[in-house]
Amino acid sequence: MSKVDLSVKIGDLFLRNPIMLASGTVGYGSEISEFTDLNTIGGIVTKSLSLKPRKGNPPQRIAETPAGMLNAIGLANVGVEEFIKSKIPFLKKFDVPLICNIAASSVEEYVECTKILTSEETIKAFEINVSCPNVKEGGLQFGNDVKAVGKVTEKVRVATSKPIIIKLSPNVSYISEFAEVVKKEGGDAVSAINTLVGTTFDINTRKPKIFNINGGLSGPAIKPIALAKVLEISRKVDIPVIGTGGIMNWKDVIEFMIVGSSAVQIGTLNFIDPTAPGKIVKELVDYCLQKGITKISDLTSSYLIDE
Amino acid sequence: MSKVDLSVKIGDLFLRNPIMLASGTVGYGSEISEFTDLNTIGGIVTKSLSLKPRKGNPPQRIAETPAGMLNAIGLANVGVEEFIKSKIPFLKKFDVPLICNIAASSVEEYVECTKILTSEETIKAFEINVSCPNVKEGGLQFGNDVKAVGKVTEKVRVATSKPIIIKLSPNVSYISEFAEVVKKEGGDAVSAINTLVGTTFDINTRKPKIFNINGGLSGPAIKPIALAKVLEISRKVDIPVIGTGGIMNWKDVIEFMIVGSSAVQIGTLNFIDPTAPGKIVKELVDYCLQKGITKISDLTSSYLIDE
Amino acid sequence: MFIIESPIVEKKILQDNVFLLKMHSPEIASVIKPAQFLNIRVSSESYPLLRRPFSVCDVEGEHIYLLFNIFGEGTRILAGKSSGDLIDILGPLGNGFNLNDDYETAVIVAGGLGSAPFPFVTRELNDNKEIISFIGGRTSKDVITYGMKNVFTASDDGSSGFKGSVVELLNSKIEELQKKNIKVFGCGPTPMLKALKEFCVKHNIVCEVSAECAMACGFGICQGCPIESTNNSEKYLLVCNDGPVFNVRDVVI
Amino acid sequence: MFIIESPIVEKKILQDNVFLLKMHSPEIASVIKPAQFLNIRVSSESYPLLRRPFSVCDVEGEHIYLLFNIFGEGTRILAGKSSGDLIDILGPLGNGFNLNDDYETAVIVAGGLGSAPFPFVTRELNDNKEIISFIGGRTSKDVITYGMKNVFTASDDGSSGFKGSVVELLNSKIEELQKKNIKVFGCGPTPMLKALKEFCVKHNIVCEVSAECAMACGFGICQGCPIESTNNSEKYLLVCNDGPVFNVRDVVI
Ligand SMILES: Cc1cc2nc3c(=O)[nH]c(=O)nc-3n(C[C@H](O)[C@H](O)[C@H](O)COP(=O)(O)OP(=O)(O)OC[C@H]3O[C@@H](n4cnc5c(N)ncnc54)[C@H](O)[C@@H]3O)c2cc1C
Ligand SMILES: Cc1cc2nc3c(=O)[nH]c(=O)nc-3n(C[C@H](O)[C@H](O)[C@H](O)COP(=O)(O)OP(=O)(O)OC[C@H]3O[C@@H](n4cnc5c(N)ncnc54)[C@H](O)[C@@H]3O)c2cc1C
Ligand SMILES: Cc1cc2nc3c(=O)[nH]c(=O)nc-3n(C[C@H](O)[C@H](O)[C@H](O)COP(=O)(O)O)c2cc1C
Ligand SMILES: Cc1cc2nc3c(=O)[nH]c(=O)nc-3n(C[C@H](O)[C@H](O)[C@H](O)COP(=O)(O)O)c2cc1C
């Protein structure tokens, strides 16, 4: 037995270690399983699923930016039915908590997706993506509207007894207000952060590089912003936080845990080095052994702030 | 005479070219004047001035991040009186529009600073910094509160007949709502963007690298976000925008103009290459000549978006 | 599909701004097929952040070749590498050309850097099929005929061979070509592939093209590389996984 | 103060992880003073973004030297440069030591990389003043005596010279030193400078130190490098412009 306890708990969700794979950056697990043994990681979050399959946006969907990338995939996904039929059987082969990420255009659709999926035993928790630029209600984006986020949480809470994680938008002034309402409405945890709204134009054609004009900014560029959002939540609201945004190595994982994350998600890095999640798990063990840390969960919110 | 007209107008403020030096990144002009001939640039914005001198935050005030930097200088400045006495005489020697940036802790202080400074002939316009993390009213940051920004604009408008530029915070969901209220209350232009809230921790000490815990993120990392904010404003509100955030070269300047900037400000780049602003002006001329652009202001909002 | 670091053993400048890198990579060399590609990390830092896709240009024993020009930052950094430097490779990726169907003459049509995959194609086809290569570029500087056989060139300004586009050149030879049992293999900028598709559809010629587009992962996890399918309007194909080689009739170019 | 690109003419590894770069830089060489510094851009890309400050280690005719170790990304990139590479220098910056006051013996006190400015100091003082150098480090690997004269070393583990801190070593020589008309010049990590200040205040010794802190610009425009003044609590001093050399009595260390 390893001398280091890497396990973490997020509400009732038990993970063997804090390293999760972020939604939209590992598809449904099959391709990345060629590089990282899924049995060694903490959890896998599916690409956002919607009730019906979605074709997604026309090309160009991605563009590189300084230390980051923009994406506007447009929630291309197979839909819940096809997911159950053709993707779950593959994922069943692994001993890794499967978290289903759901995106929808209305509260009703969130609830319906959750209801359909909750009976699937393999699914251990839901991550509700309220922060996707394509999802609007009354012109406002769901994720930027505290009341809408509260309502989604409340309704989804009724639809399943499995843990619910609400994935928050960083495109707001005070993210802790959103974490607060999630807690109040019975959510188990929050993921912070989804991508930041950004754009880039081709100066020769004067057109946006991305078909959708705006895209979501991810990668190391956003790490300081993500850390500040996680810290804000962890100092103000008593709810587990899954830290996400720009993680490139084990040191970034430790930094995210120190500022308040119970677990973390690795996103853009999977595109650059799909072997990284597995390597990071090993490096965390080395780090803990070296520092004499016996339970990695002790790192969560272990920041020292003089006040 | 040059065949290219680089001049731009921001309300009643006339600049010989669109390249301005951003507040807080050139002090009061003297040091940078050793590298860039101030007579060749479009305008210079002072470090934020407050009514009384401010000592600023204890060290450490800055930290580097991927393609960016965090700063929490804490508005260290000499105060308006000392500025008039010891800094204006130096700046008078140059033929460059001087824009005074003002930071304050209350609407009254904004108004008082503006009143004191408006009689200084050398000062051609005011940039009102409502987006500094240290300025709060009722616990809320000024810059994240549409009503507060409206009120500041309204009151400062009465205090001076010189052009007023409101420098907007990016830490909001819909920046165009702020530009809208600035326009409504008589502001002449907006600057977008100030820095984004971020943090970074030392994983060995578990302490924030910056004394203030949070800092403002600037540099190329934020460029896609800044571009999206400028585009949002320019598509929704009819007000001149001064684009700022991560400009590293002339191409970035063109990109900012295409998405809607009338002029731009160069910030962090001054620390890395203080000769850059002067060089960029020359490179803009080359670019315009090559592309057959006779008036650079034609580039403003020249984006092509299929709809 | 794996990630590996392979050393550069030789770097050559073929012509103005065209580089050829030879790497010792037995793992890739033993499995890769013509027009499959590699996703290369040019820097271990986060600048540039993403990998860059390159066709394998040729294979010789345990060695593989890349052919590229300096386009932006990534290729500039790659061009700055020298013998002994390790290259971080993710591959082999994609499907590759179907070289062994029922045809007698392979007609290669390449524009600019679209020449990259064809030295390997030429090597593989050698002896089995006749090859005719039509190679185009804006000027003679952009016409890359390295490793090709039986070459006809075209350039926009007439500085190399036929004056006009490579597809116009092809068109000028249509009568000859129609006498043979041919299959066209195309690679190049999208406007060229568009023209090639029209040409092949019009003349009822079998044609496969290697498509290009922005990519993040290169192996199907980011959904960043869609291409419209002619057979199913409900779903995009992915250039990295379903391609980069497509029957021209299967995709909207 | 200017920005210039100077070529490396020699790179040496002095000892484990300690590098010495020699550059041809007549512009800097002709004007720089001991303990002034240069702000160096190690990469033309935005990674790392900011310049890195380094003391000038020595000057020889038209050549200048830098001494550094690999600390993080910036110094790693710098250490990877080789002869002929151009180094982008902003400088000279800061004030430098006051070497010509009224004293007879210069007492150099350095910890770790704090040795960097002292070869130049030693060269400049040569003949005019007596020099005694106290050089410390954690282990013998960290004790850098390059270019120094009349050296006594200290190390935490006793692997080089005195076992203990360099200030403890200094303290052990206090009687001897007090017989002379000395001025102390210190450079090293902040805890060492703190101890040195206490020591000098206690024994009423004149002392100048070169302080270190995070910097962005290096020439006074970012306000990123404050240091608390003992004379004016209303205002910070700037390490880059008011320093990096301070009379220990003028600053809170
Ligand atoms: C399957 C495939 C095979 C290729 N084979 C070769 C080859 O053998 N030789 C060669 O020289 N080039 C090849 N390319 C093109 C090569 O990948 C680009 O030239 C390279 O990415 C440019 O990188 P850069 O950093 O120099 O340019 P930059 O302009 O700095 O960066 C290019 C960026 O733009 C994005 N991008 C946007 N549109 C496109 C597009 N249409 N194509 C590529 N990238 C785009 C990329 O994702 C990348 O992030 C191939 C591309 C693909 C998809
Ligand atoms: C005036 C002055 C003179 C110096 N002279 C030398 C010298 O001659 N030789 C030498 O080896 N080193 C010297 N240093 C220290 C040197 O600048 C750092 O070692 C270097 O910046 C590390 O860069 P890095 O990219 O390798 O490390 P990283 O850790 O990747 O980056 C260092 C970053 O941390 C910041 N930082 C935070 N705290 C500090 C701090 N206390 N000191 C420096 N940077 C800090 C820097 O701004 C920089 O952005 C000097 C520092 C100063 C201020
Ligand atoms: C190409 C791409 C697609 C994404 N798709 C989704 C998605 O479908 N649902 C979701 O909740 N987040 C999605 N994300 C956001 C990531 O899960 C993650 O929150 C974000 O990228 C920040 O982490 P990173 O910087 O490590 O990538 C996507 C990110 C990328 C880069
Ligand atoms: C060190 C530093 C200090 C700054 N101080 C001020 C300030 O006093 N007032 C202000 O309005 N903006 C201040 N800014 C913000 C800049 O003016 C600019 O809006 C921001 O840095 C984004 O531009 P950049 O990415 O080009 O730096 C400061 C930025 C930096 C990096």
Ligand code: FES
């Ligand atoms: S490049 Fe990522 S799915 Fe094709």
Ligand code: FES
């Ligand atoms: S480093 Fe910028 S003011 Fe000192």
